[in-house]
Every structure is written in C-alpha cells, then in structure tokens.
Amino acid sequence: MTQQQAVAVNASGDTSRWGREEEVSRKADVGERQPLLQRGASASSSRADQPAKQLSTRHAFAVLVSLQIGSGIFASPAQVDSNAPSPGAALLVWVLGGILSWAGASSFAELGAALPLNGGMQEYLHHxxxxxxxxxxxxxxxxxxxxxxxxxxxxVIAESIGSISSANPLAAWKLKLMAALAFVAMVAINSINTRTTMRLSESFTAFKIVTVVLIVLGGVTAVIAHTIDSNSSFSGAEDWYSKDWFHTRPTISEGHIIDWSSISTWERYGHYSAAIYAGLWAYDGWDNANVVASEIIDPGRSLPKAIKAAMAVVLSCYELVNIAYYILLPWDMMSSTNAVAVQAAKSLLGRPAGIIITLLVAISCAGSITSNVFAVGRLIVAASQRHYFPSLFYKRGLPQFGKKRRHDRVDDSPSEQPIPAVNISTNTSFIDAPIYANVLSASITLIYISTGSFRALLTFVGMAEWVFYVSTVIGLIILRRREPNLPRPYRPSLLLPIAFVVVGSLVIIRSAMFAPIQSGVLAGLLAVGTLVSKLRG
Structure with missing residues (x-):
C-alpha cells in the first residue's frame, strides 16, 4: 500500500474501495502509457510522487462544469453582444461556440482515453x-x-462586488486589490490536498447550476408576467417583445460605435471572430479533465462520459442564460457592463436580488479559479517532469527540513511492512497539492491582475489557447494515420476533428489580424519560448 493510500484509508476507514480502484488502475495502465508519462523524470521520483488514481467520472464532470460555468457566462455576453449585429446573431454565436467546443472536447476525449497522461495537451503534442x-x-x-x-x-469577482457595493464605479486600484485578495484566498484554500479541492469543485458546481437556474427562472418569470399583464413591472425590459431579435442595430465595441450597415464584409468577419472568441472563452475548460487523466479511474470510459455530459449541460445552460439576459435587460445595456448577471437581477427584483446574484457569481468564479489552480498546478508538475521547468516545481506538499520520519518514507519493496494509518491532522503528507507550482502560477497571475484589462486579456487568452487546440487536434488526425493500432477506447467520427481544425484555423487567422497587439504579444512569447527551448537543448 502506498503512502497516499494509507492516508486515504485513515481518512475514510474504507480499504475495499482502494482495492477495487487499484485493480482498475492496473488494467488502465498497460502498455507504454506509464513509461511515456515518466520519460524525462527519474524512476525513483516518478514512483514516489506519482499520484494515486482517485478521480471518478463524477469528479471529472465536476471539474469540467466548474471550469466552464464561471466568469464567462456572467461576463462574456457583453463582448459577444458588442461584436454581433443583433441579439439573434449573438445567440447563434453561442450555439456555434458550444458546437465547436463540443467537437474539440470529443477529439480530446479520444486522445485522453488513448494516452491517459497527466499534462493533457503537453503530452499529446510531445507524442x-x-x-x-x-x-x-x-x-x-x-x-x-x-x-x-x-x-x-x-x-469579474471584484467588478460584480463593486457593482452593488457602491452607487459609483469603484476606482481601478480598489477593484484590482479586491481581485488580488480573492485570488490569493482561493489559491491558499486549494493548496491543501486533492480531496479538499475535489470537494470544493463539486460544491462550487452545485452553486453554479443554482445561479444559472435562478437567472433562467428570472427570464421565465418576466415572460409569464408579461403574458398575464403587459404592463407588469416584472416583465423585464420591453425590448424583448417590442423589437425584432434579428434586426441589425448599432453596437458599441471598446468605445467605438459599429454601424453594421456600412462596414465591409472583412470588418464584419473580424467582429464575428471577436464574438466567437468571447463565446469560446466562456466554454473554455473542456480540455482540463485531460490534464489529470492519469489520476482518473478507468479514463478510457470515464473521460468521454464526463466530457459528453459536461458539454451537454454547459451548452444548454449558456443558451438559456443568454436568452434570459436579453429578456431582463435593455439591449443597449448588454455590451456596457461586465457584470451582466448582476444587472439583470437588479432590473427584475431590485438591489436585494442583485446582492444575491452577486454572491452567487462570485462563488461561481471562485469555483472556476479552484479548477484552474488544480489544472495549472498539474500542468506545471508535468512540465517539470520533462525538465521544461526546474525540478523544484515537481514537488508536492510542504517543504521538508531535516530527516524524514519513518512513516513519511515511500518504499514499494515487498519486504517493507505496511505503512500504519497516519494521523492526517498532523502529518505533512496530508498536504499533497503541488505547493511550489501553485506559488509560481499565483505570482504570474497577480502580475496580470495588476496590469491587465478584462477585454485585452480575453482576446489574448482566446488566440493563445486556440493555436494549441487546433495543433493538438491536427495531431489526432496525424495519429489516426501514423498509429492506427493505438488502443482507442473512444473514437468519434473523423468529421468532428476536421471541422474543428477548419473553423478554428479561420477564427485564429482573422482574430490575429483584428487584434495586432495581442497577436504580437503571443508571437513574442512563442519566439522567446522557442529560444529558451533551443538553449536548454
């Protein structure tokens, strides 16, 4: 029994479940999968630090939903609306973004089932x-x-709280300070252990779904109230029943009025690309279960099931929530605030409802931060295994000083006596989170909070992610031809990855031209990364 299992047994008092999971784990790790993960890391460190398989389909589903239903659905609608000529067109953008993300998620499910390795995209690209x-x-x-x-x-947490805490907009430095404090608190909570993070993720997922349901119910209430009494104060804004949902109207994007009737087709295409990126960022997170694939029990079955269920839930939620926004808010307000959900609640039921939704939005965003801290920490660990980053970031738990105690030693020797149950309240092995990796990601994030703006960061994230999403799915197509005998427990139609690559490439090309500053920053980081890679080689 490994040390992590001993800790788990002490926490739960159940050894039979671990026995069943070990059996599944041995079956799932046959062939060359484990050596591929460990390539570049020493055998001894891999054996000692390799995490136990403790994530089920439910956990993977919770991570995916928790990541996707976060700040995006409560803030991205403003960016989508400002770059779409009509509310109807904006809703179609959300559908397109969901379908495109679903195609990508299905492609990643094939890769995750065939190559269940911590690190996700990093490992697929290396392979x-x-x-x-x-x-x-x-x-x-x-x-x-x-x-x-x-x-x-x-x-978004800071802006949501600021939108109800003061009649006037808070100073930028106050918002940034609130954002930094909220982030540091979430990193601290998620630097305890995997079990704590998973429990938080499941709890946050419940809060996210409750928030979505309340917003949708607000829209339904407005429709019912208007049907009963057209002059009801609960019928939301009047635009939804007095205007054509597909009628072209001027919008405001980054302080500039867009007259859709006079701009060229090329400019229109650029705005559509920006809208799609905003929608895709809201859906972002569908790849993150792959980052911890080796910690998932029977990933060949669990990972595809979790991805399918999560994408169905998220796409439905996003479309219904955006319809509710257009019912509850005047259409010219949609693009003017990043706290869309808060404004929608306040417009229907006043400031008390705005406070409630603000708290739920903040909790939802905190849930997304939880899942992101979990995912990026494991990504840094996987990068350190390949010596992309110093080996310091591969370590888990708190720093150890002096000689280790006997029960802290990990030894798989058959002659070793079983490790006794450990008191998790006093033993540092209880803390199995990648502390050093979390500190690194937290430090970088705080720099972005202090220097960046919502929309500039949003565009940069979209372009950077999709360059590698498309590259990874192209890799899937290559593997279909290069390694036809690779075990693939899940194998979607080839049309899905092909459609993903074509549409994703078009969006990347146009968006890079439409946002030269962000594309320049991305190109610079790629150049620096290439140079660093060559130097370390």
Whole structure:
C-alpha cells in the first residue's frame, strides 16, 4: 500500500474501495502509457510522487462544469453582444461556440482515453510533434493562458462586488486589490490536498447550476408576467417583445460605435471572430479533465462520459442564460457592463436580488479559479517532469527540513511492512497539492491582475489557447494515420476533428489580424519560448 493510500484509508476507514480502484488502475495502465508519462523524470521520483488514481467520472464532470460555468457566462455576453449585429446573431454565436467546443472536447476525449497522461495537451503534442512544440505549449499556458484566465475570473469577482457595493464605479486600484485578495484566498484554500479541492469543485458546481437556474427562472418569470399583464413591472425590459431579435442595430465595441450597415464584409468577419472568441472563452475548460487523466479511474470510459455530459449541460445552460439576459435587460445595456448577471437581477427584483446574484457569481468564479489552480498546478508538475521547468516545481506538499520520519518514507519493496494509518491532522503528507507550482502560477497571475484589462486579456487568452487546440487536434488526425493500432477506447467520427481544425484555423487567422497587439504579444512569447527551448537543448 502506498503512502497516499494509507492516508486515504485513515481518512475514510474504507480499504475495499482502494482495492477495487487499484485493480482498475492496473488494467488502465498497460502498455507504454506509464513509461511515456515518466520519460524525462527519474524512476525513483516518478514512483514516489506519482499520484494515486482517485478521480471518478463524477469528479471529472465536476471539474469540467466548474471550469466552464464561471466568469464567462456572467461576463462574456457583453463582448459577444458588442461584436454581433443583433441579439439573434449573438445567440447563434453561442450555439456555434458550444458546437465547436463540443467537437474539440470529443477529439480530446479520444486522445485522453488513448494516452491517459497527466499534462493533457503537453503530452499529446510531445507524442506527435516532439519536445519543442510541447515545451512551447507548456511555456505559453503556464506564463500566459492560465494566469490570464484566472486574472479575468478574479476581476469579474471584484467588478460584480463593486457593482452593488457602491452607487459609483469603484476606482481601478480598489477593484484590482479586491481581485488580488480573492485570488490569493482561493489559491491558499486549494493548496491543501486533492480531496479538499475535489470537494470544493463539486460544491462550487452545485452553486453554479443554482445561479444559472435562478437567472433562467428570472427570464421565465418576466415572460409569464408579461403574458398575464403587459404592463407588469416584472416583465423585464420591453425590448424583448417590442423589437425584432434579428434586426441589425448599432453596437458599441471598446468605445467605438459599429454601424453594421456600412462596414465591409472583412470588418464584419473580424467582429464575428471577436464574438466567437468571447463565446469560446466562456466554454473554455473542456480540455482540463485531460490534464489529470492519469489520476482518473478507468479514463478510457470515464473521460468521454464526463466530457459528453459536461458539454451537454454547459451548452444548454449558456443558451438559456443568454436568452434570459436579453429578456431582463435593455439591449443597449448588454455590451456596457461586465457584470451582466448582476444587472439583470437588479432590473427584475431590485438591489436585494442583485446582492444575491452577486454572491452567487462570485462563488461561481471562485469555483472556476479552484479548477484552474488544480489544472495549472498539474500542468506545471508535468512540465517539470520533462525538465521544461526546474525540478523544484515537481514537488508536492510542504517543504521538508531535516530527516524524514519513518512513516513519511515511500518504499514499494515487498519486504517493507505496511505503512500504519497516519494521523492526517498532523502529518505533512496530508498536504499533497503541488505547493511550489501553485506559488509560481499565483505570482504570474497577480502580475496580470495588476496590469491587465478584462477585454485585452480575453482576446489574448482566446488566440493563445486556440493555436494549441487546433495543433493538438491536427495531431489526432496525424495519429489516426501514423498509429492506427493505438488502443482507442473512444473514437468519434473523423468529421468532428476536421471541422474543428477548419473553423478554428479561420477564427485564429482573422482574430490575429483584428487584434495586432495581442497577436504580437503571443508571437513574442512563442519566439522567446522557442529560444529558451533551443538553449536548454
């Protein structure tokens, strides 16, 4: 019995479940999967630090839903609406984003089932393209994408609280301070152990679904109230029943009025790309169960099931919530605030409802930060295994000083006596989170919070993520031809990855031209990463 299992037994008093999970784990790890994960790491450190399989389909589902239903659905509607000519077009963008994300998630489910390795995209890119591409992905995600995403979520928490705590907008430095404090608190909570994080993730998922249900019920209430009495004060804003949902109207994007009747097709395409990116960022997170695939029990079956269920739930929630927003708010207000959910609640039931929704939105964003801290910590650990980052970041738990106690030693020797139950309240092995990795990601995120804005960070994150999403799915197509005998417990139609690659590539190309600053920053990071990769080689 390993040390982690001994801790778990002491916590739950149940050894039979661990026995069943070990049997499944041995069956799931046959072949070359484990050596591939451990390539670049010493055998002894891999054996000692490799996490136990303790995540079920339910846990993977909770991680995916918790990541996707976060700040995006409560803030991205403003960015989507400002870059779409009508509410109807904006709703179609949300459907397109959901379908495209679903196609990507299905493709990643095939890869995760065939190569159940911690690190997700990093490991797939290494397997297909080699070391440099995998290093670039780890570099961009660890120093750019994940910190930017967590900064956005923290900013939304601060803006939501600020929107009801003061009649006037709070000063920028106050919002940034609130965002930083909220983020640091979430990192601290999620630096205890995996069990704590999973329990938090499941709890946050429940809060997220409750928030979505309340907003949708608000829209339904407004429709019913208007049907009974057209002059009812609970019928929401009048735009939803007095205007054509597909009628083109001017919108405001980054302070500029867009006259959709006079702009060129090329400009229109650029705005659509920006809208799609905002929607895709709201759906972002569908790949993160793959990051911890080796910790999932029987990933060949569990991972596809979790991804399918999560994508169905999230797509439905997003479409219904956005319809509710257009019912509850005047259409010219949709693009003017990042706290859309709070404004929608206040418009229907006043300030008390706004306070309740604000708290729920803050909890939802905190849940997304929880899942992101969990995912990026494991990504840094996987990158350290391949020596992309110093080995310090591979360590889990608190720093150890002096000689270790006997029960802290991990030894798989058959002659070793079983490790006795450990008092988890006093033993540092209870803390199995990647502390050093969490400190690294937290430090970078705080820089983004202090220097970045919501919309600039949003565009950068979208472009950076989709460059590697598309590259990874192209790799899946390559593997179908190069390694046809690779075990694939889950194998979707080839049309899904092909459609994902085509649409994703078009969006990347146009968005890069439409946002030269963010694309320049991304190109610079890629250049620096390539140079660092060559130097370390």
């Amino acid at each position: 297909v393209y080699g070391d440099t591409t995998a290093f670039l992905m780890a570099w961009i995600y660890i120093v750019g994408v994940k910190p930017s995403s967590m900064a956005i979520q923290s900013i």
